[in-house]
Amino acid sequence: MSNNDRVIIFDTTLRDGEQSPGASMTGEEKLRIAKALERLKVDVIEAGFAIASPGDFAAVKAVADNIKDSTVCSLARAVDADIERASEALAGANSGRIHTFIATSPIHMQYKLRMQPDQVIEQAVRAVTKARNLCADVEFSCEDAGRSEIDFLCRIIEAAIDAGARTINIPDTVGYAIPHQYADMIRQLLERIPNADKAVFSVHCHNDLGLAVANSLAAVVAGARQVECTINGLGERAGNAALEEVVMAIKTRQDLLKVHTRIETEHILSASRLVSGITGFPVQPNKAIVGANAFAHESGIHQDGVLKHRETYEIMSAQSVGWNANKMVMGKHSGRAAFRSRLEELGIVLLAEGELNAAFARFKELADKKHEIFDEDLQSLVSDALAEDVQEHFKLVALDVASKTGQVPDAKLVLSVDGQEQPASGQGSGPVDATFKAIESVANSGATLQLYSVNAITKGTDSQGEVTVRLEKGGRIVNGNGADTDIVVASAKAYLNALNLMKIGAKAHPQVSGV
Structure with missing residues (x-):
């Protein structure tokens, strides 16, 4: 052409x-x-x-x-x-x-x-x-x-x-x-x-x-x-x-x-x-091309047809848009060079030495919790590491949550506020609610929670959970993100990330309406 x-x-x-x-x-x-x-x-x-x-x-x-x-x-x-x-x-x-x-x-x-x-x-x-x-x-x-x-x-x-x-x-x-x-x-x-x-x-x-x-x-x-x-x-x-x-x-x-x-x-x-x-905007599973179900077949007739000849039910190959079985078969003994190499293959090439060190440390922590590390985990690890570059007014130091049948969930946290550690506690209708109330007992942000969303980054019960928290205050809206194999920890990270973003200050945008 x-x-x-x-x-x-x-x-x-x-x-x-x-x-x-x-x-x-x-x-x-x-x-x-x-x-x-x-x-x-x-x-x-x-x-x-x-x-x-x-x-x-x-x-x-x-x-x-x-x-x-x-x-x-x-x-x-x-x-x-x-x-x-x-x-x-x-x-x-x-x-x-x-x-x-x-x-x-x-x-x-x-x-x-x-x-x-x-x-x-x-x-x-x-x-x-x-x-x-x-x-x-x-x-x-x-x-x-x-x-x-x-x-x-x-x-x-x-x-x-x-x-x-x-x-x-x-x-x-x-x-x-x-x-x-x-x-x-x-x-x-x-x-x-x-x-x-x-x-x-x-x-x-x-x-x-x-x-x-x-x-x-x-x-x-x-x-x-x-x-x-x-x-x-x-x-x-x-x-x-x-x-x-x-x-x-x-x-x-x-x-x-x-x-x-x-x-x-x-x-x-x-x-x-x-x-x-x-x-922090998750992709719906049935989204064309990039949704998790875009190339999934559950119907027996469809599965039989695809196995015999892919084009019976697929008009394009999953590999043509990047779907594959890529995973890093690496663990706690894997080296920094292999880690950097995989990031570069994924197009993540912006890490300065300090940022690379932070991401690698998170990789090591995750390798202790998960047997297999997938590419999606790496994307999340890097995002989590770089999120720490946001001016961290609030930071999670420790978290202890008790949630039992018939008892009100209770959360005890230690937060770092501008470098000074402060204890916090709260009770709520569930462990996440208790955690958020504990954080607010210290933060007193006055923000309204508009969205709380949890998505599994990969398959399996050991998958990292990726949490999005959307806060609104005075007309300003921010999304905070956090990831961890423990959903409550991920939720706390996301809430604190949103609070830190809120602290940065609103951006004055002159465009009345978009093109």
């Missing part, structure tokens, strides 16, 4: 994905995910919104400075300050892109921007011109294009291309589009805009009606050649088009779609697990 048949994969996990309530990532975590995306051969990585905060700027800069095989992008509103800040953050990029946007739907122009259509076009042209003078690669998005008038879209897009935009994004910002209608919009834009041949047309679909992937693929058939998506479909509200679903649909149905991507699909599963572990 020619380059005209290649679909550019634009991943916005680090930007739109992070806008999911509770999914905020540290700069270190963003860099780990960016490395996984680079390994996956993602074409464009939207690393964040540089002007949002000093932390966001630093994260975009770190990704730009370290990623060499993917274009690194920063989002910017159509205002000078945003564009200049994005340019600064991308200064060290091997290949950088400024992605600027402005709303184009009547409802957004009237009620959000309070601008006339001609004013919106003027501001868009000014923004694209400014960005083009600072960066060779500029993308322009028509926010809420799915509810915009086609005639106005033609006018503003033609002007943006004339001003220097070489990628034009047509986002279905609120997930309103239906596949055949969305495809017709893309087709009309390509036919009616005189200079459409000078830009790549892109789509960014939200999943409010469960149609993000379907809309994206319909747009590709209509001529779009960039799809904006996220790992696991992460994103605000119902999320975005899932990268793994878009890519595998293109790969599996090349006979019909007649396009391709450069994604190395065997790394999809490891990227999915990394994002899930860092954000």
